[in-house]
Amino acid sequence: MAFFYLLPVILLVIFVASFISAIIRTIQTEYANCSIPPGVNNPGKLRLIVAVLIVTSTLGRICEKLELCSSLAVRRLLFSGRRPAPLPGVLQEDSRLGPVPVRLYRPRYRPGPRPGPAVLLFHGGGWICCGFDSHERICQYIAKESGSLVVSVGYRLAPEHKYPAAYEDCLNATLHFLQHLQHYGVDPARVTVCGDSAGGNLAAAVSQTLAGSSDLPRLRAQILIYPGLQALDFNLPSYQQNRGVPLLFRERVLYYSLHYVQGDTSNLEEVLEGAHVPPDMRLKYRKWVSPDNIPEEFKVRGYKPHKPCEFKPGIFEKVKRICEPTLCPLFAEDTVIQQLPESFILTCEYDVLRDDGLLYKKRLEDNGVPVTWYHIEDGFHGIVNLFDYHGLSFPSGKRGLDKVVAFIKGL
Known part of the structure; x- marks a missing residue:
């Protein structure tokens, strides 16, 4: 018993x-x-x-x-995570820009009565994660150290809100802000957009959309921190060299992108191998997205030319929006690129997205856009976000963020 x-x-x-x-x-x-x-x-x-x-x-x-x-x-x-404690010297408040929720960070002490600079920040997280709290420390630091009003934009997340929801929210928030600068005490000539990872993608897309606008203040600059900028070739040198390096694996890039575009991750392997790209599209964009445009010093850790698998029309039909310029800013025409504002691009050596940043840097420079480039030789994807993470802080991330602040102060 x-x-x-x-x-x-x-x-x-x-x-x-x-x-x-x-x-x-x-x-x-x-x-x-x-x-x-x-x-x-x-x-x-x-x-x-x-x-x-x-x-x-x-x-x-x-x-x-x-x-x-x-x-x-x-x-x-x-x-x-848990919302960080307020930072002395920075005033915070939740607000809205039209229908889009935002969090404002104002430096408590700003010299002089003149209107000051502003930074609209679009957080990373693969379009599916993160938000105000995850990027609060970065926003607080930029506001305090640069003397800028920082506007953190709470765009809608996928897969509940698929592409182009995040892009539309960031664009609409920026438009509303530019139309009401006087209300925020901001200098119309000193508005910058900034983003990390997926946020860098959004910042680049918003900059391109507003590049030819004549009825709004022109953006002063764009700051792109290890941005993802193309979905044509996932076998560039950085994708091969860093495919298993945290915090962003090669497969994870597609995991996030497909969630954003179609709401699920079906066809991930086919897209990784290039089955989603029609031959004419591949030929058209090869001049901009090609390992030939990557400096040789970034291939010394190893690179094997990759032959894409056979094109599959069915895959293309399911994910074709993944190659639109508002999701792939590297695909924008030269006439758009030439009108972009001064730019800051941060890349990390041990990051699958490194070559996206390098390719965009070349495109901007080839079209006469001033570019400040900062490369973290010992960095990995996400390192700037860990600049002040208790015992897990990374000095290189702090140096990267300080370069961002110095760029803003120099505008």
Whole structure:
């Protein structure tokens, strides 16, 4: 009889042991797929962050299988984090620009009575994660150190709101702001758009849309921090060299992009290999998106020319919006590029998106647009966001953000 009383306990112990074992195996497998190059900044800290991300991802999948919540909900919770404490010297308030929610960061002390500069910031997160809280420290720092009004834009996230929702929100917020600069005490000649990762993509797209506008103040500059700017070639040198380097793996680029464009990640492998690109499109854009345009010093860590797989019209029809210029700013015509404002581009050596930034830098320079470029030799994707992250802060990220601040102050 005692056995029957113990049976539920035994089964529970077996279940818990199997559960923990499955988690450990998943973590070991995913960790084995990570590659942290010897030259990366503070590898020990990065390994710890990777471990946390893997555990969170695993728990997210478990919660989804148990129908407790989606894995995306767990990811968003991790990336948003807890709202940081207010920073002395910066006043904050939540507001709206038309229908778009924003958070304003005003430097408490700004010299002189004249209107000051402003920075509209579009947060990263692959169009599906992050928000005000995840980028609050960056906004506070830019506002305090540069003396600028910083406007953090809370655009709608995918997959609930697919492309072009995020782009439209950022554009509409910028338009509303430019139309009401006097209300915010901003100098019409000193408005900059800024973004990191997917936010850099949005900043570039908004800049291009407004480049030819004659009835609004012209943007003074665009700041693009490790931006993703094209969906034509996922086998450029940086994609090959850094495919397994955190915090952004090669496959994750498509995971985010496809969620944004179509709301799911079907056809991911075909798009990675280039099956979504018609031959005429590939030929048209090769002059702008080509490994031939990447300086040779960025190929020394290894590069093998890639032959795209056979074009599949069905795949193209499902994801064709992924190649529109408002999602791929590298595809804009020269007539648009030539009208863009002064630009700041930050790239990291150990980042799959490195070559997107390098290609855009070349396009801007070829068309006479002044470019300030800062390359973090020991950096990885997301390092600027970790500039002030308690014990997991990265000095190179701080230096990158200081370069951004110096650029703003010099405008």
